[in-house]
Every structure is written in structure tokens, then in C-alpha cells.
Amino acid sequence: MPDAVSSPTAEAGSVLRRHGLAGQVQAARSLLLNTWEPWTSAEAGDDALAVTGGNADSAALFRLLHLGQPVLRSMLGEPVLEVLSAAGLCRHDGEEVRPGRWQVSASQGLLAVADREYGNTEAAIHLGEDSLRFMAFVLEAAPAGRVLDVGSGSGISTVAAARSADDVLAVDVLDAARESTGATAELNGVGKSVHVEVVDFRELGDGRHFDTVIANLPGVPIPNGMPYPAAGNGGPDGLRLIRTLWRWFAGQSRCDTLLMRFQSLGPPAGPSALEELAMVFVGYEVRVVTDSAVPAMVRDAITAERVATLGGRRAVEVYGEMAAARAISGVDHFHCSNLSVLRSGSPGIHHSQHHPGITFGRRYRGSGVGVDPAELIPTYVRWLRYMPDEFWSVHGESSAATTLRRIPELGAALQDGVTSLEAARIVLPADCDERPTELAGMALAVAMLAHVMERRRMLTHSNVDAEQTRGLG
């Protein structure tokens, strides 16, 4: 049961729940098949979005707090405005009300705050696909007893755990996370069962007992010396903190269960980290479900963009360094997975993959099956929504639009054995190698078209995969 209202943020949470903001966000997602945020620019500007969920009264709240658009004071009403202002969720100047620092988002009935812009500072709080997938994983696992949330960030997984647990200790090394996790807990009415500390989990030792540890730690591979938001920086192979937690859990903690989101580079077949998991968790039951994977080129192109923003360098240069490192390592995919480790389970490691398996270097042949390109569009649009959120960070919107416009031409190229990366170069300007994110986005969009065509039996896989990570060479 939600706590009794006891703070401005808790009171704001009470108002937002009463107005059904979480249901409204969920309905908007369903309406636009938006599995993971962000919203595209067209969606964010669509008036229809704000009135989903049948709750016209909360349309202004949706615009202001979720989409970050200014609204008129009269649209909110003075009592609501007063509560939201006291909680720091908005500020007003005369008739116009502007959003505060935090975006209020929601998923599966839970509200959460995070920074609206991510990637421009090193201390930003992020709420993205991994956060939402992990939150759903925690909700389904329903951990009981005492829970430790390591790297709580926005706090959305903290409150998911608080739904079933007696109490949750949320720790993070970022000061801002104390504020965001605390605010998220209060917005959801579970502030009294959630405690937040700014501390490195390695300092916890084994002195405190927890039944379950949940963790969604930074996992983006960032070469040493490159600036990157702390919420994402996982060190050179992305596993720096993740493997530290694994070793702490296996060696020092006395907890029974670990639930975790982790990222790892690896071949298309799966994360390289599986081998490490098998070595660290001997005698444990280990289950890994990889639900998202993209060619490493995509991840590196986004990373290069962010490093360039923070470090004042050209993205294409940063990308070149990362691609060179990737070529040496021989791994060409970036995998995101949910992990459960049970101390008292049946020993063994189980891995499965649950994603379209997109690669950039695959060559196909036309099968002779003809399908009207117009018939492919609805399926393709649905599949786009299953793209990882990386796609929308790499010009996904424009790449998808280009692909939709040029399905006959791209389809014919794929049937002739052209790879998706090569096809992307056909439709982009000749200097596209200077803009890695644009090229990666376009290649991803074409690869998804190939996936759809293969399922319609228009393409057959030639079993000859071109090498992928040399794509920008």
C-alpha cells in the first residue's frame, strides 16, 4: 500500500496517481507502438498523444511533466500547480508553466524521474530501454525480504522491488541519484520502505544482510581516458563495474539471489561475458536472456557522438579509434541481457536469445517469392518498434522514413546480395562515412527490412556473412 502522504514529492505522486499519469503514458505507448522511449519528434508534437487513456484532465500534466512542453497555468489549476511546484517538478512565471529538471515517465503503473537530456553531462540520470526492461524483469521476479539495489539511478527498479520486498536499500555513487531515486520512491508512495545512500557498493562488505541484490550498472564500453556519462561508462570492455559486482556477490555477500541487467560485447551468438559468468558462479544457477543486440558499430557510433560532445572532438575521429579497437578484439556485437543468479538453485548456466538477430554483413539472395512492397510496410513499422533504443539515437526516425520510401529499391538490392551496410551507402550521400551515426542508423533500418523480407520468404540467407566492423573503412 502507498505510504501516507508526508512530503511535497509524495503529495505530487498522490496527485499524479489520482490523475492517472502512469496509465496515460502506457496508453500513449500502446497507441504508437512505442515499446521503449524516446518519442519521435512527430509523436511528441502530436496532439492526440496527450489525450490517451481517456483522461483529458491530465493532458496538461502529460505535456508538462512527460513531454517537457510548457503549458498554461490555467490548464493545470492552482491546487495542482502548487503541489507540483513545491515538489520541484515545474516552475512558473506569469501564465506560463515550464517543466523542472526531471522528466516524469512511467511504465507498468510505476512513475519515475530522470534527466530529460542524457549525454551532455557526466552526471546525468538516465531512463532508457535497459531501465524499463530491467524494471519489468524485477516486477516479474517479485523479490521478497530485504533487497539491495546497486546503481539505483532513476529508482525505477527500486520501486519495482519495493512492490514485493519488505524494504529496499538503494545505493549509487552519483549524488543526483539520491535525489532521483528518492523522488521516484515518493512519487510511487513507497518512500518509507526505500532508503537511499550515496555509497560505492564495494564499501558495503558483508556486514548487512540482503535476500536479493538487483543491479543495472553502467555497461557501455568506453576506452580509458574518454569522457562519458557515469551512468553509462563501463570501462574499456563495458564490464568494469559489472564484473566487480559479480565477484563481490560470489565472494563476499551472503545474498541468495542476484537479478541484473548487463551489457557485453561478443560475437553474434551471444555475450562474451558468458564465459566469465561460468567461471565466477561455479555451483550457482545462472540464467541469461539476451533480449537486445546490435552490431557494435551502432553502439560505437553513439558513444563516439557523446564522447565528442563532452570532449570537444570530432565524432568521426573518436569512432575511428573505437572501430580500430573493435577490429583488434574481433567482437562485433553489443548484447544487452537480463541475468538471474541463484545461490540455492540447480547449478549450471543457461543462455537464450530473444531479439531479431540483426547483422550488417549478411548476404541474401532473392527467393523468387514476390510480395507487394506496400504489404511489407505495416510489418516493417511494427518491427521498427522492437528496435533497441540505440536505433532512435542514431537518426532512426529519418533512416526509417528513407527505408519506407525506398523499399522497392532497397529490397531489390538485398535480393541481389548487397549487405545492409552496403545498401545504406547506396541511399546516403557519398560522404556518409564522415557521419558514423547516420550510416549506422541507416544500416540498422535496412537490416530490419531484410529481417522482415526474410520472414516473408522473399530472401534466403546465403550463409556468407561479410565482415561487419570494417564497415566504415
Added chain:
Amino acid sequence: MTQLDRDLQDAIGRHFASRELREQLPALHRSYREDDYAEISGFLPEGLWALAAGELEEAFDKHARRRDLIVRQSGNTPRRYTNIDRDVLATNTTVIPEVFRSPELYDLLEQVVGERVLPVPYVPEEFIAARLHQAGDVHGWHWDDYTWALVWIFKMPDELNGGSLEYIKRVPWDQDDPRTDEIVASHPVTRRHPEVGNAYLLKADTALHRVSPLREDAERMIVCYSFATEDDLRREVNHESMEALYSESHARHYA
């Protein structure tokens, strides 16, 4: 727990895009247009169906809950059966949630109904499983919260023993005054007894429907998916009956 894998996802997608299923579309579209009901033959290929059935049986053995209650919102009608909530299916089975997510399934359904088919925004209602197995078990008269139910038949009793779908089409739900008995008494009731391995799509928000009571102990086991229209997503939906029937799932997501 059996693990998901990409072959499974591919097999499901290829099946729903297959010529065999698409050849059924004209008849399905006509049936839906005339009767608000369309029965898809061979909903999944044999191997996938067997995998799904095995997982579902195991989930019923380990996680099912018996329900015996009267639901006020549908006019005080009974629910006596065993069910499994969405989270149990999501955590302990592979085929059922994978089929629910398949873009190719949504494409197929859109061609049957002629409009957009969208995921429901209320997580506990995405998919559930129900089993009638004791004499007197019944899923009493009711309407669904969202426009479409797609019901996948795993086990059916002999038609003479009950377990049939009975429905009255195009009688919208007045939640403040359902007048269920009056509607049943004054409208023709259509009865269907779908085959094992098939799945039927019903326009369930405006069809007052029930599963007829079992006369003797027998097995009726189904999985029900719910889907929404654009209009569903723009109106306020009351989930009180779901809260009563799937209280744990509701509490987990929306307490």
C-alpha cells in the same frame, strides 16, 4: 523454465506470415464482419503447439489459482475455474508471450478486422490462461474491457458436456446497469465449439459472452490474449473485474 531462443521467434513470425494462414484471410474477414467471430485453423504448427501445450500444462500444475466468485460488474455472474496470471505465463512459458509479441500476428489480425490492432495498456490483461475442469465450472456472462479477445484452444470437452462459447453480438456493456439477464433472455445466443489447435477472435467488448458450464468433470484449457483499438486507448477503462480475478497481478503492477 524452458528458455526463449531466436529460432522460436523466427518460427512464429514465419508461420503468421505463411501462405497457409493468409489463404484463410478472406473467410476469416467475412466471418468476423458478419458474426464478430473468426476461427483461425491451425493457429500454430504442430511442433510449436506441442511446446506451448507442454509449458502451459506445467504452469497449471505449479502455479494455478482456483477462483470461485461472483463478478458484480458483469451483472453478478459466476467465475468458477482455475487460472494463471500474465506474470506467471511471462516468467514460466516461452511460446505464449512470444506469440503475443509477434508483429506478424498483429498484421494477420489487422487484415481480419480491417483496422489497427494494438497492445492493451494494462499489463495484467495482456494474456491469461484459464482451465475449466470440474463439473459446474463456468466462466459466466461478461464483456471484456478491451475490444478483442483471441482465444487459443488447448483442450475442449465434448460439446454435449459444455465448455462452448456462447455469445450475443453487438450489445454494448453498460457498466452502471449491465442488465445481463435481460439481454440474455431477449437476444439470440450464438454457440460455438472451437476445435483444439484453433484460435478464435471475438469482438469481446460488445459481445456479451460466456463459457457454458461443464456438466461433468472434463478439461477446457485456453489462453486468452487481449488487444485494443485506437478508441480503447483514448477512453478510460475500468479494470475492476480483472482486479478481482487476477488480484496478485494487478497488485504487482498497479498497487
